[in-house]
Amino acid sequence: MTILITGAAGFIGSHVAQALLARGDQVVxxxxxxxxYSVALKRARLEQLEGKPGFRFIKADVSDKASIAxxxxxxxxxxxxxxxxxHLAAQAGVxxxxxxxxxxxxxxxMGQVVMLEAARSLDRLDHFVYASSSSVYGSNTKLPFSIDDPVDHPxxxxxxxxxxxxxxxxxxxxxxxxPATGLRFFTVYGPWGRPDMAAYLFCDAIMAGRPIRVFNEGRMERDFTYIDDIVAGVVAALDRPATPDERGVPVRLYNLGNHRSENLLHFISVIEDALGRKAEKSLEPMQAxxxxxxxxxxxxxxxxLGFDPATPIEVGIPRFVAWYKAYHGIV
Known part of the structure; x- marks a missing residue:
């Protein structure tokens, strides 16, 4: 099979590409x-893929229909x-x-429209899988978030x-x-992660001796989900094309999360343990x-999908910290 991955130099995209190549798929x-964020990090991810049998990279912008054509x-x-x-390419960050x-x-x-138009132009396409986000649940207060919950108040x-x-x-x-399946990702972290996400930001600040910004004075909880678990969910979704629902529409939505909400201060303590350093915390109000x-x-x-996340933060964070140190040359 030949699979087109958008956002292939991104955090999740590069890991999904690795998984598909490992099982013998062709990946564009x-x-x-x-x-x-750092283009050097994106290029470093691509270096892990380029040269592998079956991988081909093309620089293109999903919002540009001529580029995708x-x-x-x-x-x-x-x-x-x-x-x-x-389809994982997106402008991320709340x-x-x-x-x-x-x-x-x-x-x-526009990127979603362009890629859907591209998908319907293909003769042999079996499935269109795309990234959504847990952010769609917005101001919902019922926990845990279910795909059946209303999402009308972003x-x-x-x-x-x-x-x-x-x-x-x-x-x-x-x-x-x-056939299309949307995946609502919940706070993904792990090796090769994004520098604008909590784990990376906290490591940077702690190693530099800067205070870390702790919003809502630490009264935050997140369903932190390790990258390997996310990749397993993406591949499982890809392999199971959406079938018609009760209205005859072949579309599905799924949550991809760890099904375990962690207190932010506990998350920070696990990072501190992995780094062997304590954080100076700047307690701040909730951000808009x-x-x-x-x-x-x-x-x-x-x-x-047979999705069964198996990585608690006590396992995933030390793996991320080990990668962070190696990537930055920290002994």
Whole structure:
């Protein structure tokens, strides 16, 4: 099979590419290598993939329909048939959406439309899998978050664009009978993780002797999910094309989370133990667009995808810290 992965230089995308290559799939990876965070880190991830049998990288922007049309033309010219798309490219980050809302409309809304149009143009496509987010649950207070919960009150533009992606995909699936599965990721962490995420930010600050910013004065809980568990869920979803629902629409949504909500202060203490250093904490109020708690109900994901996350933060955080030290040359 040839699988097209968008956001292939990203955290989750590069890991998914590794997993698909390891089982013998052909992978075409695309990414625009933007500078939202370190391009050097993105290129380092790609270096882990380039040269591996079956991998091919094409620089492209998912919000640019001409760019994606060129990608499809190149793949077709090479005699390949794309049978699956894993669409992970997005403008991430809740807080950055307060500064640059246009980036979210371009990448997360236009990008979704462009990739769905690309998907329906392919003759042999079996499944379109795409990234959504736990942020769509917004101001919901019922825990754990279930895919059956209403998601009509997003508290950030990022969340609104991810929910828009779900709705746009539903309309495409309804009209074109395109099998599509959306995955709501819950706070993913692990080796090669993003520098704007908590684990990386905290490690950077602690190693530099800077205070770490602890929002809502630490009264936060997150369903931290290790990257290997997320990858297993993505691959399981890809291998199980969505079947028609009760309305005849071949579309599905699933939570991918650890099904275990951790207190932020405990998360920090595990990082401290792994680093062998204590953090200086700057206790701050809740930031606009943030939510106090996330917690995934994964009953449907377990039932349909066989998803069974197995990595607690006491195991995952030391693995992340070991990678962080190696990547930064810290002895």
């Amino acid at each position: 990876g695309i990414d625009n290598l933007n500078d939202y 060129e990608v499809l033309a190149q793949v077709k010219a090479g005699g390949e048939d794309i049978t699956g798309i894993v 807080r950055y959406s307060l500064e640059n809302p246009y980036a979210y409309a371009d990448a997360n809304v 508290v950030s533009l990022y969340a609104a664009t991810k929910r828009a992606g779900e709705l746009i995909t539903h309309s495409f699936s309804h009209i074109h009978k395109l 667009g943030d939510v106090p708690a996330t917690y995934a109900d994964i009953a449907a994901t377990r039932r349909d």
